[in-house]
Amino acid sequence: MPDWIAVCDVDVIDLEDVIRFDHGGKTYAVYRSPDGTPFATDGLCTHEKVHLADGLVMDDTIECPKHNGRFNYRTGAALRAPVCVNLSTYPARIADGRIEIQI
Amino acid sequence: MTVAFTGESHKRDYSLTGEDTRHAKEIGLANAEWYHSEVPRKVMKELMQRSDGPAIRDTLLWFALLAGSAWGGIAFWGTWWCVPFWIVYGVMYGSVCDSRWHECGHGTAFRTGWMNDVVYQIASFMVVRNPVSWRWSHARHHTDTIIVGRDPEVACKRPPNLFRLLMAYAGVIDMVDSVKILARNSVGILSADEKDYIPESEWPKAIFAARVHMAIYLLTLIAAIGFRSWIPIMLIGAPRIYGCWHMLMTGLIQHCGLAENVTDHRLNSRTVYMNPISQWIYWNMNYHVEHHMFPMVPYHALPKLHALIKHDLPEPNASILDAYREAIPAVLRQARDPNYYFRKPLPPTARPYKEDLVHA
Numbered sequence A: 001m002p003d004w005i006a007v008c009d010v011d012v013i014d015l016e017d018v019i020r021f022d023h024g025g026k027t028y029a030v031y032r033s034p035d036g037t038p039f040a041t042d043g044l045c046t047h048e049k050v051h052l053a054d055g056l057v058m059d060d061t062i063e064c065p066k067h068n069g070r071f072n073y074r075t076g077a078a079l080r081a082p083v084c085v086n087l088s089t090y091p092a093r094i095a096d097g098r099i100e101i102q103i
Numbered sequence B: 001m002t003v004a005f006t007g008e009s010h011k012r013d014y015s016l017t018g019e020d021t022r023h024a025k026e027i028g029l030a031n032a033e034w035y036h037s038e039v040p041r042k043v044m045k046e047l048m049q050r051s052d053g054p055a056i057r058d059t060l061l062w063f064a065l066l067a068g069s070a071w072g073g074i075a076f077w078g079t080w081w082c083v084p085f086w087i088v089y090g091v092m093y094g095s096v097c098d099s100r101w102h103e104c105g106h107g108t109a110f111r112t113g114w115m116n117d118v119v120y121q122i123a124s125f126m127v128v129r130n131p132v133s134w135r136w137s138h139a140r141h142h143t144d145t146i147i148v149g150r151d152p153e154v155a156c157k158r159p160p161n162l163f164r165l166l167m168a169y170a171g172v173i174d175m176v177d178s179v180k181i182l183a184r185n186s187v188g189i190l191s192a193d194e195k196d197y198i199p200e201s202e203w204p205k206a207i208f209a210a211r212v213h214m215a216i217y218l219l220t221l222i223a224a225i226g227f228r229s230w231i232p233i234m235l236i237g238a239p240r241i242y243g244c245w246h247m248l249m250t251g252l253i254q255h256c257g258l259a260e261n262v263t264d265h266r267l268n269s270r271t272v273y274m275n276p277i278s279q280w281i282y283w284n285m286n287y288h289v290e291h292h293m294f295p296m297v298p299y300h301a302l303p304k305l306h307a308l309i310k311h312d313l314p315e316p317n318a319s320i321l322d323a324y325r326e327a328i329p330a331v332l333r334q335a336r337d338p339n340y341y342f343r344k345p346l347p348p349t350a351r352p353y354k355e356d357l358v359h360a
């Protein structure tokens, strides 16, 4: 069973924004949606290995900073070329004022 | 003031499957880490914000100018009065299409996705580019900007073909080449380069798009013959020839005469201050270093981005003419010495060029 890992205090991530989180030799992108719900995906774009945390969160999509490919960060679905391969997603929650992800 | 850099010369292979491709991959020039000026995340987030307003305004104006100039061209057909209307129509069709294609291809012009897609499809047709293949080719251009053997969009190859560069302004060669590509795609053939940068899953879409474009050209020809009139051709297709001069004028100064095989856009791209009309036609792509460093910043925010990072960039060219004064002698010299390039001095406030992988 994967562990719940603390990422940061909840207010470290703005609403409708994303941060990079490195853990156990892997990199993740951790989001807060416009209503404050946390989400987590793989940190690197599936097109080329670019950190999604430098991209733009709009509603429930993350736009990659390199070629503007888009994913739905709730489901990981690839939405816009040049990304074709979906992102892996991970459960995320808020516990005691901190965002945790299950990895 | 610019500084010339030269070195040992070798014959370059700009194909995407040749010796230079292998070399670029081997030494880490392909998919490399590029230099970025520092911009705090909060500020960058502001700059990246999308909105529909500016692009709707510009697109309505564009369509109005297209419609108005087409009306004048047709109404005064057969008299000299039609000429200024066709000149305007030509630029609106054959040059504006390029910047709209570009910005909507990035998906940054409008906030609303379908608006980007609709304008992208229209502009791709006007600029005679396969809307599927060119999306991928442009992605590669951003990954490996002016990396020999990796970038499919190098306009000024070395040594330059001066005749072709000059003829580009007449529009005919590029139009013939572009139609040939569409025709080839429409019968189901993709080149080795296209197969290199377009994922296989997208090949059928590229072929379908080429067929749609070719069908519209065929209908235009049938209409011209049926009506015994040049007007259908003046409206569709031909403006890409007689109106592309502005696209060439602005497009050729993006990278020509600057470095190849570097991983710092300040060395291979040019920011040029322009008159407001050219800047509108070009949708602010005169801030070209800025666009390459931060492609997710929409066109309407590029002037702000420029103001923020200009201390870290070479002095922009003062005008289109100034850019040509720099680029033409450089390109002429590259005809003799293909390793020559302009290296613009950086202001004292800038961080040094990133040159860990330089093979200019």
Ligand code: FES
Pocket (backbone or CB within 6 Å): A045, A046, A047, A048, A049, A050, A064, A065, A066, A067, A068, A069, A070, A081, A082, A083, B139
């Ligand atoms: S690297 Fe993310 S879209 Fe290309």
